Amino acid sequence: MNRIKPIATELKKIDTLRQISSVLSWDQETMMPPNGIDARSNQLETLAGLIHDAWQSDDLTQAMANCIDLYTGAPKDDLDTDEKAFVREVYPQWKRNTQLSKSLVQELSKATSRAQHVWQDARKNNAFNEFSPHLQTLIDLTLEKINQLGMTDHPYDTLIDEFEPGMTVKKIDAIFSPLTEKTVDFLNHHKTLPPNSIPGPFGINEQILYSKELMEQLGYDRNRGRLDVSTHPFTIDIHPTDVRITTRANPDYLFESISSTIHEVGHGLYEQGLDPQWAGTPYGASRSMGVHESQSRLWEIFIGQSLAFWEGQLPRIHDLFPSAQSTTAADFYKACHHIKPHWCRVESDIVTYNLHIVIRYECEKALFSKSLNVNDLPEFWNQKMNEYLGLDITNDTQGCLQDVHWSAGLFGYFPSYTLGTLIANQLHQKLHAHFPALNDMIRTKTFVPIKEWLNQHIHVHGSKMTTSELLNSLGIHYAPENFIASLSEQLST
Amino acid sequence: MNRIKPIATELKKIDTLRQISSVLSWDQETMMPPNGIDARSNQLETLAGLIHDAWQSDDLTQAMANCIDLYTGAPKDDLDTDEKAFVREVYPQWKRNTQLSKSLVQELSKATSRAQHVWQDARKNNAFNEFSPHLQTLIDLTLEKINQLGMTDHPYDTLIDEFEPGMTVKKIDAIFSPLTEKTVDFLNHHKTLPPNSIPGPFGINEQILYSKELMEQLGYDRNRGRLDVSTHPFTIDIHPTDVRITTRANPDYLFESISSTIHEVGHGLYEQGLDPQWAGTPYGASRSMGVHESQSRLWEIFIGQSLAFWEGQLPRIHDLFPSAQSTTAADFYKACHHIKPHWCRVESDIVTYNLHIVIRYECEKALFSKSLNVNDLPEFWNQKMNEYLGLDITNDTQGCLQDVHWSAGLFGYFPSYTLGTLIANQLHQKLHAHFPALNDMIRTKTFVPIKEWLNQHIHVHGSKMTTSELLNSLGIHYAPENFIASLSEQLST
Numbered sequence: 004m005n006r007i008k009p010i011a012t013e014l015k016k017i018d019t020l021r022q023i024s025s026v027l028s029w030d031q032e033t034m035m036p037p038n039g040i041d042a043r044s045n046q047l048e049t050l051a052g053l054i055h056d057a058w059q060s061d062d063l064t065q066a067m068a069n070c071i072d073l074y075t076g077a078p079k080d081d082l083d084t085d086e087k088a089f090v091r092e093v094y095p096q097w098k099r100n101t102q103l104s105k106s107l108v109q110e111l112s113k114a115t116s117r118a119q120h121v122w123q124d125a126r127k128n129n130a131f132n133e134f135s136p137h138l139q140t141l142i143d144l145t146l147e148k149i150n151q152l153g154m155t156d157h158p159y160d161t162l163i164d165e166f167e168p169g170m171t172v173k174k175i176d177a178i179f180s181p182l183t184e185k186t187v188d189f190l191n192h193h194k195t196l197p198p199n200s201i202p203g204p205f206g207i208n209e210q211i212l213y214s215k216e217l218m219e220q221l222g223y224d225r226n227r228g229r230l231d232v233s234t235h236p237f238t239i240d241i242h243p244t245d246v247r248i249t250t251r252a253n254p255d256y257l258f259e260s261i262s263s264t265i266h267e268v269g270h271g272l273y274e275q276g277l278d279p280q281w282a283g284t285p286y287g288a289s290r291s292m293g294v295h296e297s298q299s300r301l302w303e304i305f306i307g308q309s310l311a312f313w314e315g316q317l318p319r320i321h322d323l324f325p326s327a328q329s330t331t332a333a334d335f336y337k338a339c340h341h342i343k344p345h346w347c348r349v350e351s352d353i354v355t356y357n358l359h360i361v362i363r364y365e366c367e368k369a370l371f372s373k374s375l376n377v378n379d380l381p382e383f384w385n386q387k388m389n390e391y392l393g394l395d396i397t398n399d400t401q402g403c404l405q406d407v408h409w410s411a412g413l414f415g416y417f418p419s420y421t422l423g424t425l426i427a428n429q430l431h432q433k434l435h436a437h438f439p440a441l442n443d444m445i446r447t448k449t450f451v452p453i454k455e456w457l458n459q460h461i462h463v464h465g466s467k468m469t470t471s472e473l474l475n476s477l478g479i480h481y482a483p484e485n486f487i488a489s490l491s492e493q494l495s496t
Numbered sequence: 497m498n499r500i501k502p503i504a505t506e507l508k509k510i511d512t513l514r515q516i517s518s519v520l521s522w523d524q525e526t527m528m529p530p531n532g533i534d535a536r537s538n539q540l541e542t543l544a545g546l547i548h549d550a551w552q553s554d555d556l557t558q559a560m561a562n563c564i565d566l567y568t569g570a571p572k573d574d575l576d577t578d579e580k581a582f583v584r585e586v587y588p589q590w591k592r593n594t595q596l597s598k599s600l601v602q603e604l605s606k607a608t609s610r611a612q613h614v615w616q617d618a619r620k621n622n623a624f625n626e627f628s629p630h631l632q633t634l635i636d637l638t639l640e641k642i643n644q645l646g647m648t649d650h651p652y653d654t655l656i657d658e659f660e661p662g663m664t665v666k667k668i669d670a671i672f673s674p675l676t677e678k679t680v681d682f683l684n685h686h687k688t689l690p691p692n693s694i695p696g697p698f699g700i701n702e703q704i705l706y707s708k709e710l711m712e713q714l715g716y717d718r719n720r721g722r723l724d725v726s727t728h729p730f731t732i733d734i735h736p737t738d739v740r741i742t743t744r745a746n747p748d749y750l751f752e753s754i755s756s757t758i759h760e761v762g763h764g765l766y767e768q769g770l771d772p773q774w775a776g777t778p779y780g781a782s783r784s785m786g787v788h789e790s791q792s793r794l795w796e797i798f799i800g801q802s803l804a805f806w807e808g809q810l811p812r813i814h815d816l817f818p819s820a821q822s823t824t825a826a827d828f829y830k831a832c833h834h835i836k837p838h839w840c841r842v843e844s845d846i847v848t849y850n851l852h853i854v855i856r857y858e859c860e861k862a863l864f865s866k867s868l869n870v871n872d873l874p875e876f877w878n879q880k881m882n883e884y885l886g887l888d889i890t891n892d893t894q895g896c897l898q899d900v901h902w903s904a905g906l907f908g909y910f911p912s913y914t915l916g917t918l919i920a921n922q923l924h925q926k927l928h929a930h931f932p933a934l935n936d937m938i939r940t941k942t943f944v945p946i947k948e949w950l951n952q953h954i955h956v957h958g959s960k961m962t963t964s965e966l967l968n969s970l971g972i973h974y975a976p977e978n979f980i981a982s983l984s985e986q987l988s989t
Binding site: 019036042043053224 | 534
């Protein structure tokens with residue numbers, strides 16, 4: 004460990020600045036008085052500058068140079084396996100933070116800031132042509148970023164790698180193609196299941212109270228975290244000793260707070276399960292966006308929407324929400340198991356959700372290989388929506404303008420949502436094999452052993468293993484066919 | 497302004513780091529989950545290091561050197577009045593942040609950290625001898641600090657100057673001597689007035705709700721601030737656009753939340769009234785600790801404890817707190833106008849409070865002129881308590897171990913509490929002269945014109961004027977005799 008220790012020391016300095024930045028971001032979303040925004044932007048910009056400078060430090064470069072070839076990233080032969088894993092993870096981060104020209108970084112920052120403003124109006128006014136020149140600029144700048152970072156096979160691979168290290172277009176195609184085929188086939192052979200509605204209204208304070216009870220049931224350590232309310236629910240990992248989640252509550256739709264809370268608890272448990280001694284370094288870092296999403300989706304969907312879950316929660320729900328007093332666990336189960344193609348990704352059911360992701364993936368892949376022009380994006384989008392979901396999209400507000408991601412310059416991020424869902428499905432089966440009485444455990448709110456199993460088998464490893472190695476160690480694959488098969492089974496019960 | 501602009505630019509950079517540090521401190525006291533403390537300490541230490549480095553910047557030194565003689569602080573002749581005021585304020589701050597040896601700063605930091613731990617136990621165990629060696633170390637290091645900063649007349653002057661620029665032992669003696677004499681005389685001629693008690697209990701949620709209503713009544717802009725709960729109430733000035741206050745509520749004692757809230761609102765209104773364009777520079781900085789305290793004490797005592805105030809608030813109090821429904825405004829007035837010597841500073845009445853400050857001032861003055869040994873401190877303290885307040889202190893927990901200040905290395909801070917109270921008394925009379933119907937305004941909750949008067953006459957000036965110049969511009973003095981005279985009048989009504 005002596006060779007990597009100097010790298011860890013520098014990374015921890017950078018991470019302290021990132022932690023500070025996270026506290027400020029959390030505060031901005033949950034606590035900050037509205038007029039504090041300009042001062043806050045200035046504070047965050049200052050921290051971004053300090054983080055940038057810290058990555059350029061000579062001490063870090065020297066420490067890296069002692070362990071790897073700075074041009075290729077190849078580790079020195081005498082490093083042991085763990086040390087090699089450490090530098091394997093640090094190198095691409097270091098490259099992204101040191102190899103891009105200052106002018107490109109500044110241009111990207113300005114362009115995303117402008118694009119986000121324009122996108123908000125364009126979405127409101129169904130005016131793709133207002134947004135398209137900005138999207139073009141972001142794509143051009145991102146292509147230049149790919150160029151500066153160096154590209155292997157497909158330009159889009161460089162983008163995916165930031166969120167899913169080791170993942171490529173080839174590998175994703177091999178997962179998404181059968182998934183798409185099986186899902187479309189499934190939709191063709193199942194009739195639409197409308198959602199069963201639970202009568203409200205549901206008190207906001209009671210929903211937040213219930214969310215806090217749920218997070219404790221699931222094993223969330225409130226000495227190392229908290230729950231608040233924000234417009235968009237999120238998890239923020241300040242440090243494994245301070246992981247905060249947020250939720251939101253809708254007086255007419257109880258699932259909003261319950262599913263948001265459980266989803267974020269899943270993310271938060273991962274962060275709380277990381278090794279605090281190695282915080283800020285690969286040994287203490289979550290594996291990838293996809294593995295992170297597998298944790299939130301496992302708890303949200305495979306545990307939190309099961310019949311056993313509702314059976315266990317029903318008495319407390321009846322207690323807190325008088326309007327729902329005559330509903331059964333089966334009513335709740337039916338209320339969250341519906342299938343209905345919808346133009347909106349975030350309002351989609353578990354079956355059709357992945358098709359939304361596939362469409363975005365196909366758009367990004369085509370845009371970055373230049374086989375699709377930005378101006379043709381709406382047509383491409385709408386044609387895919389029709390082909391996969393049987394929907395006629397008649398305006399771009401309900402089409403390719405719906406997500407914030409592209410205006411924020413986030414390309415290569417979408418696939419992780421589906422990769423995570425596929426892993427979650429496999430983990431759920433793994434849990435069933437390990438805990439034959441899993442449903443009884445869920446029914447009796449015995450969630451802590453599940454959390455501990457995830458701690459031991461996933462969280463504690465940080466990024467020591469690659470994602471493939473981690474999945475292999477668990478004996479699981481993405482297995483898209485299996486996902487559709489388990490859904491079929493679930494929906495027929 | 498061209499000569500000072502480069503200084504302002506550097507100061508604003510330093511202030512951004514201070515703002516960030518303030519957000520973190522606020523979060524630590526109000527929101528942070530308990531186990532986050534180690535990561536938070538590390539974050540704050542990193543920021544302290546960055547702030548230290550920012551003060552050493554060559555750009556700042558050069559900008560300062562263009563305006564003043566760096567050895568004496570004398571301004572260049574061609575600066576205009578405002579520019580001279582600007583550098584007059586910056587110079588001592590710059591000196592304190594650049595002229596102390598690194599080893600001294602580190603030793604002071606370590607020593608206070610150790611002393612605070614020891615003090616907590618020593619206070620609990622009534623064991624002054626455990627704390628005294630640490631106090632001795634802090635005094636020795638502080639004397640070395642005085643030495644490095646350069647001293648004019650009395651070594652203690654250097655300490656006072658940090659909180660009350662321009663104030664000296666000579667000047668304070670001239671205020672505190674007559675104040676002490678008149679107060680002791682007052683106590684000898686008035687019998688003890690026991691506090692009138694208001695029947696509880698008082699709901700905690702209702703108290704916090706009422707605190708939020710009060711802060712809005714007093715003109716606090718909640719778009720630029722917020723109120724939360726903490727163990728010890730405080731105001732934190734992140735930026736004039738983000739000034740947060742805290743309060744605390746006691747189910748048995750309604751005044752705790754009301755007076756804490758009004759006190760902190762007074763501080764907060766000052767910070768909200770500063771010029772945001774000059775935030776982080778003398779033009780946008782509060783004048784001194786004493787002037788700050790004058791704002792909190794004016795609102796808390798002279799406005800918030802007046803009969804007119806209780807007359808105006810009574811209906812809402814009856815509404816929120818059923819147990820108090822048969823009390824009158826006069827009951828409330830009597831409940832907060834009591835006189836009873838007490839060993840504890842923070843539980844003292846408005847009359848005897850200043851004697852507690854005078855005793856601490858006399859201790860500090862004697863310790864730093866070396867006319868008092870640390871080991872003789874308890875005897876010195878107890879003798880003064882007997883002489884001024886007629887109390888026999890039989891243990892140091894209720895004596896010289898009661899305050900946190902000395903263990904935190906805060907010497908020279910106490911006098912500001914009384915200086916602020918004296919200014920508040922004068923401001924109250926000024927307000928009466930300006931608003932002949934002041935009591936009617938208070939009764940009808942017409943507080944905003946008062947806030948605006950303070951904005952115009954005090955807040956907006958920042959530190960352009962010295963404290964003497966500011967008080968002169970208002971035509972007021974500390975006037976200790978007048979303070980006792982107005983109290984006599986108030987207590988006899």
